[in-house]
Amino acid sequence: MGKKRKHEEASEAPKEKTAPTRPQRTLMGWKEGEVEKKSDSPVFRNKEKVLVTCSRRITYRYRHLMLNVVSLLPHCKKDSKVESKESKGATLNELIELRNCSSCLFFECRKQKDLYLWMAKSPSGPSVKFLVNAVHTMEELKLTGNHLKGSRPILTFSTNFDKEPHWKLLKEIIVQIFGTPKDHRKAKPFHDHVFVFSIVDDHIWFRNYQISVPHNETDKVDRGGLDKMTLVEVGPRFCLNPIKIFGGSFGGPTLYENPFYVSPNQVRALEKRKKAGKYAKKVKAKTRRKMHEMSNPLEPDEFADMWKE
Amino acid sequence: MVAFKETEILLNGETMMADDVEDVDDEESESEPEEVALSEPAKNAVYNKEGLLEKLDDISWPENVEWIHKLTVDHDHDQEKEIDVNDDLARELAFYTQALDGTRQAFEKLQPMGIPFLRPPDYYAEMVKSDAHMLKIKGKLLVEKKKIEEAEERKKAREAKKIAKELQAQKAKERAKRKKEEIESVKKWRKQRQQNGFARGKGDEVDLAFDDFERTKKRRPGVAPGDRSGGFARKRGNEKGGKKREFRDAKFGHGGRKGMRKQNIAETTNDLRGFNDGDMSKNKRRKG
Numbered sequence: 001m002g003k004k005r006k007h008e009e010a011s012e013a014p015k016e017k018t019a020p021t022r023p024q025r026t027l028m029g030w031k032e033g034e035v036e037k038k039s040d041s042p043v044f045r046n047k048e049k050v051l052v053t054c055s056r057r058i059t060y061r062y063r064h065l066m067l068n069v070v071s072l073l074p075h076c077k078k079d080s081k082v083e084s085k086e087s088k089g090a091t092l093n094e095l096i097e098l099r100n101c102s103s104c105l106f107f108e109c110r111k112q113k114d115l116y117l118w119m120a121k122s123p124s125g126p127s128v129k130f131l132v133n134a135v136h137t138m139e140e141l142k143l144t145g146n147h148l149k150g151s152r153p154i155l156t157f158s159t160n161f162d163k164e165p166h167w168k169l170l171k172e173i174i175v176q177i178f179g180t181p182k183d184h185r186k187a188k189p190f191h192d193h194v195f196v197f198s199i200v201d202d203h204i205w206f207r208n209y210q211i212s213v214p215h216n217e218t219d220k221v222d223r224g225g226l227d228k229m230t231l232v233e234v235g236p237r238f239c240l241n242p243i244k245i246f247g248g249s250f251g252g253p254t255l256y257e258n259p260f261y262v263s264p265n266q267v268r269a270l271e272k273r274k275k276a277g278k279y280a281k282k283v284k285a286k287t288r289r290k291m292h293e294m295s296n297p298l299e300p301d302e303f304a305d306m307w308k309e
Numbered sequence: 310m311v312a313f314k315e316t317e318i319l320l321n322g323e324t325m326m327a328d329d330v331e332d333v334d335d336e337e338s339e340s341e342p343e344e345v346a347l348s349e350p351a352k353n354a355v356y357n358k359e360g361l362l363e364k365l366d367d368i369s370w371p372e373n374v375e376w377i378h379k380l381t382v383d384h385d386h387d388q389e390k391e392i393d394v395n396d397d398l399a400r401e402l403a404f405y406t407q408a409l410d411g412t413r414q415a416f417e418k419l420q421p422m423g424i425p426f427l428r429p430p431d432y433y434a435e436m437v438k439s440d441a442h443m444l445k446i447k448g449k450l451l452v453e454k455k456k457i458e459e460a461e462e463r464k465k466a467r468e469a470k471k472i473a474k475e476l477q478a479q480k481a482k483e484r485a486k487r488k489k490e491e492i493e494s495v496k497k498w499r500k501q502r503q504q505n506g507f508a509r510g511k512g513d514e515v516d517l518a519f520d521d522f523e524r525t526k527k528r529r530p531g532v533a534p535g536d537r538s539g540g541f542a543r544k545r546g547n548e549k550g551g552k553k554r555e556f557r558d559a560k561f562g563h564g565g566r567k568g569m570r571k572q573n574i575a576e577t578t579n580d581l582r583g584f585n586d587g588d589m590s591k592n593k594r595r596k597g
């Protein structure tokens with residue numbers, strides 16, 4: 001098989017002598033010149049492996065979210081908590097290399113209140129930092145669905161993802177990270193759940209639904225069965241607010257910054273400042289009133305002395 | 310577009326600009342520096358489109374990878390801007406329709422490939438939520454269902470009661486009316502007879518208004534043959550020694566104790582009605 005490939009390369013080589021000489025890294029390894037994937041040889045194997053870790057001092061809610069994500073992705077490897085903040089980028093890159101993964105989901109919790117999610121592609125890939133809101137884990141009793149652990153999900157995207165380049169990039173990263181590889185050993189055969197990624201108000205909303213069809217003929221679902229298909233939410237649920245997209249993994253040049261992003265610290269500071277203004281305003285109002293009273297003295301009341309003894 | 314987004318975000322409350330923090334002395338004018346400040350960092354934000362597209366090319370899988378590897382479906386929202394983020398129901402509905410639509414499309418693509426789509430009911434494997442958890446969920450759902458049903462039942466009972474009361478009131482009215490009519494008819498008949506001189510035999514006029522009596526007798530089954538009150542004494546209800554009392558009343562008229570009649574005449578010798586009930590009633594003075 002390998003020899004066959006090389007032979008094909010040699011036939012294409014004379015054409016591509018003029019092509020840029022830098023070998024391009026593709027999923028199959030290093031190739032000379034720009035070799036397009038052959039549609040004839042079905043050797044494309046999705047060897048995606050995701051490393052899932054979190055920072056220390058993560059709260060229970062976000063830890064459960066991380067565990068839920070781990071159970072949703074059979075092609076992930078869960079690692080222990082990551083310590084330091086400063087050299088975060090380097091440590092994580094090393095960790096990814098060590099565990100032989102090709103991408104990473106890093107849950108970073110700050111001040112035990114805010115959760116940031118990093119999605120990064122390993123060796124030189126772009127990375128994205130998100131702020132996570134509206135977290136509902138799978139353990140909530142209102143999310144009643146259930147599906148096979150390890151079955152391959154169907155990923156649905158809203159068409160807003162094709163409108164702008166940063167959304168396109170995010171879509172690609174999401175597809176590669178959240179899509180279970182086809183022939184993974186932990187993957188189960190059926191497709192019984194759906195992931196929904198949609199962009200509303202510049203946030204990416206994630207939902208996970210179980211596909212349930214009434215049990216008459218589940219093997220051969222005909223048109224009638226298709227219409228009776230219902231979706232039950234399994235969870236988890238979260239909402240991602242993209243902050244920045246970097247060119248490298250956990251670092252590198254900033255390719256995109258979200259202009260409408262306000263850090264939660266700033267939001268809190270603003271609210272506090274609003275409240276702080278209350279007292280100052282009160283004091284000012286008091287002095288103003290006093291000045292006003294002093295400058296406009298009241299006329300002496302003619303009845304003031306009526307009841308005096 | 311930018312202005313629209315700004316106002317949406319301000320309504321959200323989630324993203325509030327705080328960049329020009331120095332001039333936050335007056336609270337009234339706070340909204341203005343906020344709106345102004347939003348547009349400025351918007352312009353300063355980095356947006357390297359070429360870089361992004363380059364990276365996209367770097368990481369993306371080759372073009373001719375089969376769809377089965379990706380399993381992505383795109384769904385077109387017809388109305389984009391109408392999804393208000395704060396309207397939970399509309400938002401979730403939009404997600405639901407997106408998922409449903411996506412699944413249908415995926416199914417249509419998968420079916421020709423002959424790939425098993427849905428899980429057969431006899432396939433047992435590890436699920437993402439444990440069985441214990443699912444039992445809890447089931448319990449909760451049942452409890453909720455029960456609550457709803459009980460509330461509905463209570464409502465229905467209340468309404469039924471109301472209706473029943475109305476019906477009862479109507480019935481009572483009708484009964485009173487009928488009684489009045491009957492009495493009137495008897496009076497009329499008497500008058501007529503009086504006018505016609507009492508001489509007639511039982512002719513047609515007797516049947517004047519007496520059908521009602523037949524009917525009403527049927528409706529009062531509790532009238533005993535020994536009852537000489539004409540059936541209207543039913544109102545008495547149940548008292549102690551009810552039969553005895555009834556009998557005595559019927560025999561001697563209402564009121565009057567043992568009656569001033571003779572006790573030992575031909576009719577009363579064989580009349581044993583008073584004796585049977587003597588066993589049932591207790592003698593207070595008897596011991597034990």
